[in-house]
Amino acid sequence: MTRSGLSVPARLILRPPGAAPEPDLYRLLRHPVFAWLGIRPVSGQHTAREHEALKKWAAGKSNLVEIGVAEGASAVALREAMSPDGTLTLIDPFHLSRVRSINATRRAAHKVVESCRNGKVAWIEECSTTAARNWNHPIDFLFIDGDHSEIGVQQDWDLWHPFVMHGGIVVFHDAATFSGGWTAEDWAPVKLVNRFFRDSSLPGWRIAQQVDSLVVIERISGAASSYPIRSV
Numbered sequence: 001m002t003r004s005g006l007s008v009p010a011r012l013i014l015r016p017p018g019a020a021p022e023p024d025l026y027r028l029l030r031h032p033v034f035a036w037l038g039i040r041p042v043s044g045q046h047t048a049r050e051h052e053a054l055k056k057w058a059a060g061k062s063n064l065v066e067i068g069v070a071e072g073a074s075a076v077a078l079r080e081a082m083s084p085d086g087t088l089t090l091i092d093p094f095h096l097s098r099v100r101s102i103n104a105t106r107r108a109a110h111k112v113v114e115s116c117r118n119g120k121v122a123w124i125e126e127c128s129t130t131a132a133r134n135w136n137h138p139i140d141f142l143f144i145d146g147d148h149s150e151i152g153v154q155q156d157w158d159l160w161h162p163f164v165m166h167g168g169i170v171v172f173h174d175a176a177t178f179s180g181g182w183t184a185e186d187w188a189p190v191k192l193v194n195r196f197f198r199d200s201s202l203p204g205w206r207i208a209q210q211v212d213s214l215v216v217i218e219r220i221s222g223a224a225s226s227y228p229i230r231s232v
Contacts (some may be wrong), residue, residue: 001091009073013104021127030064032145035128036108041042045070045073045173046073046074046173046212046213046214047081047212047213049211049212050173050211050212050213050214051073051074051077052211053209053211053214053216054074054077054078054081054082054143054171054204054214055077055078055080055081056081056170057141057169057208057209057216058077058078058081058082058141059081059082060081060082060083061081061083061086061140061141061169062082062083062085062086062087062140062201063086063087063137063138063139063140063141064078064082064086064087064088064090064139064140064141064142064143065088065091065139065141065142065143065160066078066088066090066091066093066145067091067092067128067142067143067144067145067146067156067160068091068093068128068143068145068146068147068173069085069090069091069094069109069113070092070105070109071105071108071109071112072090072108072109072110072112072113073112074143074145074173075088075090075112075113075121076108076112076113076115076116078141078143079113079118079119079121080116080118082118082119082141083119084118084119085119086119087119087120087121087122088119088120088121088122089121089122089123089124089190090109090113090121090122090123090124091124091128091131091146092106092109092146093125093126093127094106094109094125094126106125110123119141123164128146128147128155128156128159128160129159131156132160135160135163138163138164138165138168139160139163139164139165139168140165140167140169141168141169141171141196142160142161142163142164142168142169142170142171143170143171143173144157144160144170144171144172144173144189145172145173145174148187148188148189149188150188150191150192151188152188153172153188153192154188154192157170157192157196162190164219165219166219166220166221166222167219167220168218168219169208169217169218169219170205170216170217170219171214171216171217172189172192172193172214172215172216172217173189173213174187174189174190174213174231175187175189175190175192175193175213175214176190176193176210176212176213176214176215176216177190177213178210178212178213181211181212181213182213193207193215193217197215197217203221204219204220204221204222205217205218205219205220206218
């Protein structure tokens, strides 16, 4: 159990709600090599409430894409909930490792995601902008949690949302402020969601749910095939 009272797999450490301190175990063993070696569970930068929301919206989906994998905690939620016949594509260059020959973050992510056998997983270990060049099929669940710069978030939205089919879901992380939370109004994901879905209503899309910093956007009209694919 987490502090929020929600049950999560024992192999994950999720972010405490609000501005509460990190769990003692993670603070002492922060480096991802400890997750890879199994000394600590993998760590997610989302709350238990967000974890459950990811599972709710990924349930039964067949063509899922996650941009930004880190240690793989959110990918576990998606894989556990997706259709047994589905494919989860995980996009992350894993370029932030200080020891590239080991790349403990990558190893930890592969280990925990592959511990779940539901559905299929495809790994694309390159930047999301590069991955978009060769992408050519519809998506029913897209999780944007990669580059949090204004340019990065905008590019991920611009390049990937045309593939989302009618009734499909786009989920933004760190995209809303909430009581006691860590996000702020000047964060790029918050600004993008406010601009497109709060300050004005982007045609064909609506906010379906907000849970802590997680914002779920649903495509209510249009289809992936009716939108032009932008070049990178």
